[in-house]
Amino acid sequence: MNKNQQAEFVKWFGPLLDALRELGYSGKPKEVSDTIAKNLKLNESVLDAALKSGANRFHNQVAWARQYLTWEGLLDSSERGTWKLTEKGKNTKLNQEESRKLFLKWVEINQKARKSKSSIQSIKEQEEEDPESIEIPAESTLIDVLQSLSPSGFENICKELLREHNFENVQVTGKSHDGGIDGFGILEINPFVSFKVLFQCKRYKGSVSRAQVGDFRNAMIGRAEKGIILTTGTFTNEAIKEASRDGAPQIELVDGKKLVQMFEKVELGVKPKVVYEVNLNYFQKFKD
The missing domain is CATH 3.40.1350.10 (Trna Endonuclease; Chain: A, domain 1)
Structure with a gap:
């Protein structure tokens, strides 16, 4: 992969961590996005931009930033619907260069786990897809219905x-x-x-x-x-x-x-299904 290849959501890594610290180390997704928007004084054109699917681009990018920070062990993914900093996350601040290195690390790890897709393909998918749809494919299906x-x-x-x-x-x-x-x-x-x-x-x-x-x-x-x-x-x-x-x-x-x-x-028109997500960060330490 070209070392300059990077998804737009990488720029929200540091601001997301800062927002959660401001919110007392945890917050609902919308609270976090709104705090980032307020702190960075984002204009309406950024906040209202939509993806091809119609989903909000900014909120989707923040959700992807959260996913990468979770893989790195900076956010706790155990409580659904709430984003929470881990002890490591509480003491971590990221500038753009550090964010870029973290991003490239996990792109490489995920690309190896999904051998059928190149790194660039994975990045392009993440620009357009909701990270929640990977964990719960039924969400996009229900919206389609x-x-x-x-x-x-x-x-x-x-x-x-x-x-x-x-x-x-x-x-x-x-x-x-x-x-x-x-x-x-x-x-x-x-x-x-x-x-x-x-x-x-x-x-x-x-x-x-x-x-x-x-x-x-x-x-x-x-x-x-x-x-x-x-x-x-x-x-x-x-x-x-x-x-x-x-x-x-x-x-x-x-x-x-x-x-x-x-x-x-x-459970109106839907049936529950248990889906297990592999914690790649856990297994990474056994590769050395």
Whole structure:
């Protein structure tokens, strides 16, 4: 492999470690990405760029940076859904040259483990694929299935999903010219408190924009205090800010990744499967 060949996500190695230290040594993936973006003052063009699949490029690159740092033993992969620094990681800082050396080390190790693919092929794959899809291939498969449904079919599967997550009296309205509201349900917090929730379903491969979130909120006014937008795609950074804007009804955003997690949690249309990932870092010490 050309020694200059390098994936873009390598530049996030050091900032990712710094972000986790700032967050108290652990954090959710979105928290980590947001902290990196804040610390480096990244512009919207970087934060909203998408891959061919429609996934967010920046978040995907940060996820790949996390994967390499995990292989190196700097992050703990035992707790799913939370990124946590190991003792080694707490005391490690990486500049670009150190990050590059770490990257090349693991590209070589992985290339030997996957003899059918060259190092350059592996790097190109990592630029476009989600590292989680390697560990859980069903994720991309489920998204593909959901995106293949008819618009009304996707609305009805979202209705079933909300029912499984304890919503009651869930209905799909099926009305056109209704401001983008596809249905509603009742969420009971306790025997004394419950409220109406409106929802919108977007069977997207791309991103939901700030304007679309604003339009949905406008349609909610006077009808409900809470709304949910579910999509098989992603949300732009500005859409996320709009959803939680102060002084306006709050809107919950469920992107493709979270949607998959919701299906998996209640095992709706999916069956659990145990997958073991080889810890290459563990076996590396036995090669010397």
